[in-house]
Amino acid sequence: MFYDRDHRSKHRKIGSIHDQEGQGIVKKQRYGVLLFLLSVLWATGCVPGKPQIRITSQEAVLSPAMRGVVSVFMKIENAGNGSDSLIGAKTALPGTLIELHDMKNGKMTRTESIPVPAGSTVSLQPRGAHIMIFKIPRDIGEGSIFPLRLVFGKSGEKEVPVKIIRPSAIPYDHES
Ligand SMILES: [Cu+2]
Numbered sequence: 001m002f003y004d005r006d007h008r009s010k011h012r013k014i015g016s017i018h019d020q021e022g023q024g025i026v027k028k029q030r031y032g033v034l035l036f037l038l039s040v041l042w043a044t045g046c047v048p049g050k051p052q053i054r055i056t057s058q059e060a061v062l063s064p065a066m067r068g069v070v071s072v073f074m075k076i077e078n079a080g081n082g083s084d085s086l087i088g089a090k091t092a093l094p095g096t097l098i099e100l101h102d103m104k105n106g107k108m109t110r111t112e113s114i115p116v117p118a119g120s121t122v123s124l125q126p127r128g129a130h131i132m133i134f135k136i137p138r139d140i141g142e143g144s145i146f147p148l149r150l151v152f153g154k155s156g157e158k159e160v161p162v163k164i165i166r167p168s169a170i171p172y173d174h175e176s
Contacts, residue, residue, distance in 0.1 A: 049118060052080030053155045060133070061126075062142060064167040071101075072131040072148065072162060076114075077121045086114040088151040089131050097134040103127060113153065142166055 058074035078084055089098045102111040114129045116122050124130045131148075140146065141164060148162045 049082030050080045051078050051082045051084035051116070051118065051152070051154050053078055053084060053116065053152055053158060055150065055158060055160045058148070058160050058162050060146075060148075060162045060164045062164060062167055068134065068136040068138070070133050070136060070164060071126070072133065073124045073126065074160070074162075075121055075123050076116050076150075078116045078118055081118050082154065083118045084116045084152050084154045086116060086150060087112065087153050090149040090151065090157075091133065091146060093133070093137060093140060093146055095135050095137065099132045099134070100129070101132050102129040116152070140164065 054077040056075045056077065058072065060070040060072045063069035063071065072089075076086065086100065088100065091098065100111050100114055101108050102114065103109070111129070114122065114124070122129070143164065145161050145163045147159050149157050149159045151157050
């Protein structure tokens with residue numbers, strides 16, 4: 001009887017050691033597969049890195065031709081290792097409309113997103129991509145500062161204060 005119990009428990013122990021070794025090998029294999037997949041993703045540039053967005057030099061320029069319309073310019077810096085894109089903007093100013101614009105073949109067109117690649121700084125500027133706000137209330141004008149919320153595909157929303165300045169001396173023939 002006693003011998004039997006010992007015998008069984010020894011078997012169990014041996015069995016459990018074997019199981020652990022077996023699991024270890026499976027884990028190592030899974031780890032290897034994961035590393036392989038990661039290296040493939042890395043090679044194809046699909047590694048989900050993180051963007052790191054910073055907004056500077058933001059300003060809103062009153063349209064010289066249209067009342068209650070501003071073009072918003074800024075620098076969008078992405079110091080991270082993942083790409084991002086500006087997909088919209090919001091403001092609490094009542095009744096306003098906001099659009100993202102870009103220049104294509106010398107013509108201004110509405111766009112759904114402005115790419116901000118990893119490790120780059122994108123300038124929203126005259127004759128380039130920019131944000132437009134229409135139907136700005138009459139009591140908001142030159143010198144006013146309003147909060148603008150920028151919506152990024154990956155980084156979410158970033159709010160910056162934007163000051164409205166006079167039409168730039170640099171003609172940016174937005175309306176042409
Ligand atoms: Cu525009």
